[in-house]
Amino acid sequence: MYYYQPESKQSSKQWKRADSPPTTKFKQEKSTNKVLCSFFWDHKGIILKEPIPPGTTITKTYYANTLVNELHPEIKKQRRALISVRVILHHDNAPAHTSHLVFFYYS
Numbered sequence: 001m002y003y004y005q006p007e008s009k010q011s012s013k014q015w016k017r018a019d020s021p022p023t024t025k026f027k028q029e030k031s032t033n034k035v036l037c038s039f040f041w042d043h044k045g046i047i048l049k050e051p052i053p054p055g056t057t058i059t060k061t062y063y064a065n066t067l068v069n070e071l072h073p074e075i076k077k078q079r080r081a082l083i084s085v086r087v088i089l090h091h092d093n094a095p096a097h098t099s100h101l102v103f104f105y106y107s
Contacts, residue, residue: 040071042082048074 016022038058040048048071052058067089075082 038066040074042079044079047071047078 036052036054038048038050038052039046040050050066050070056062
């Protein structure tokens with residue numbers, strides 16, 4: 001996910017003398033700032049968007065803590081009907097997602 005903050009027209013204005021040449025304004029490009037996020041969603045839309053801090057590796061402990069501390073409360077808050085029904089999580093086959101720690105919590 002990229003993000004950038006464009007300069008407003010108001011902030012780029014400058015007072016100049018009548019005889020001075022106009023300022024050159026360069027075309028603005030997107031910055032190279034990136035944010036890594038984990039998304040959890042269902043058929044109704046996004047339940048949780050979790051930004052991952054720079055330099056963080058998603059381990060089985062980090063992923064399990066995200067499920068317990070972040071996703072579960074969001075499901076309770078946004079999708080109350082899913083708490084009484086069994087929730088099925090579809091993971092890819094990444095080692096953090098298929099670890100015994102994750103299966104132990106949700107079994």
